[in-house]
Amino acid sequence: MKYPKPLQDLVDSFSKLPGIGKKTAERLALFTVNELSQEERELFHTRLASVNDELTLCPVCGVITDVTPCSICSDSSRDQQLLMVVEDTKDVFVVEQANTFHGVYHVLQGTIAPLKRRGPEDINLRSLIERLKDPSIKEVILALNSTVDGETTSLYIQRLLKDVDIEVSQLAQGLPAGGDLQYADEITLRRALEGRRVMKRD
């Protein structure tokens, strides 16, 4: 005996999500059917249905938004001279939550990933080049993930901008806040050493 078809279908949909295996998908689907109130379930499916109509990518920076241009691009109080390049929408919200950056963003929607056959033309790079023709932009901060693909992409962009009169920088690498030296891996330690800051000159 298998689950009734509508239930099995729902299990299949849940198991399409990242990090959700078969067992968890079963638990989520059964919970949805069994424990969620009628009202909550209706909210859930109408939200899923509407999310596609109500959300779009910002035509300027590429972040997921419900207004165009997005609330960051249209915020005149933000520093339009400072452009942070990130991999995806999630990163924008992570940086925003830290409340420490007041420039604007450019979302690549991925990275160059040779092993996944994703080249420069498959990510949102062309529009970055277009944006950088605006002479008001003074600095591009590359805030890609510290992975092989992220660093490949950083390097690619750095070369691309070699002859353009814009400063290009990268987020500092080193020990995380609260990080214990004995748990740091070799690469982190090496980069923390390379990037050391002078506290007092003799």
Place this chain on the structure above:
Amino acid sequence: MKYPKPLQDLVDSFSKLPGIGKKTAERLALFTVNELSQEERELFHTRLASVNDELTLCPVCGVITDVTPCSICSDSSRDQQLLMVVEDTKDVFVVEQANTFHGVYHVLQGTIAPLKRRGPEDINLRSLIERLKDPSIKEVILALNSTVDGETTSLYIQRLLKDVDIEVSQLAQGLPAGGDLQYADEITLRRALEGRRVMKRD
């Protein structure tokens, strides 16, 4: 800056599910918006919408089903003399997957749980008593979870059936298959000892 409202709404819906915290809900919602194909997302929300119309509880045993009575209750090849009492629908499918039990089920939809103010009248007990008036039922197997609430419920049912002419049994407790003695907790070990089977008599 917060997520756009439709996205935040979807995050809220995901975080209602069990084991899904704020971070995971954000990841699932972003994945749904960003990575799921239009088609998969539509399947997902129509399945969520239809699950409530297409599924119901079996009027006989209480399992979630899309036909009434469910495919187990209406299967004449199953042993109707043997009734297994379980906590919820999930348990029925777990036992079915083991393919070792060929009787029928009764789903309690929960347990007696004094701390959660759930008494005998809050679970599917009345219909169990009704069912047991059928003289064809010879044995009731209590297959509730080995938790305080599960065992309280087992005990309650056992007392309830004290004067009824039906055999009442409980699943064996002991070491799990592949279980290592040194990792067994004291209670499991004690029960495995109490329930030991004679292999050879002198």
